[in-house]
Amino acid sequence: MSLACHKGASRYDLGMTDSNATNSLNDEEIAFLHSIFDLAREGSTEKLMLLIDQGIPADLTDPKGDTLLILAAYNGHNDTVAGLLEQGADINRLNDKDQGALTCAVFRQNEALTRLLLSKGADPHLGAQNAVAVAKMFELPELAAVIEEYL
Template sequence: MFDLARDGGTERLTAFVDAGLPVNLTNAKGDTLLILAAYHQQADTVAALLGRGAETERVNDMGQTALAAAVFRQNETIVRALLAAGADPEGGRQTPVSVAEYFQLPAMTQLLRAGGDAG
């Protein structure tokens, strides 16, 4: 299942979720399907998981949320989708805002501060 999230196997993954697989399934490192899809820049998978109730504030063992992963990868589409779903720019130990600031990503910082409305 985790490979489907990483690789963008949206149709297969959502079929499993629709059949009863927990949408917030977590691997041994604390990564949810949503975190993996966000980190691997799978926008369609992120949208499908959000549509099925994936929790945006789940934190992996590194203290990162899906939003922090999307910010790190500088994926504006996924950042906007997560913000629209209620993701907290200050959530997790490694907050999305702190990730943007640490890696000097001003466009991401602006987007987070605007709540996804910048641009």
């Protein structure tokens, strides 16, 4: 099976309507891609790392701009996040809502994951909905203090 992704972005497209487009996907390919994102959501680290070892991009991105890393962080799968970072996932990649993995970790009040991402170089000021702003907006002083430790 060959997968077509946007050039350079590892983003697959579900909404292409141009019949001349060379990178539209068939139903089987779309289902396969959805299953990869489900692995990140579910924290199926071993299976996901195996697919990445076989050539799936660590920065694979869905049509909303969510990366595997963002989905794993949002769902609190610290081991999956660590594995994706080891595989070269971009720690500071933002989705279409201007949110990154660190923003998700802070929003979900996951201190261990927040510390992991900060220790690996996540920028707490990156994006309009950044980790600092989220900690302030949702009145999360414990996580704001964690962020301060890394500034």
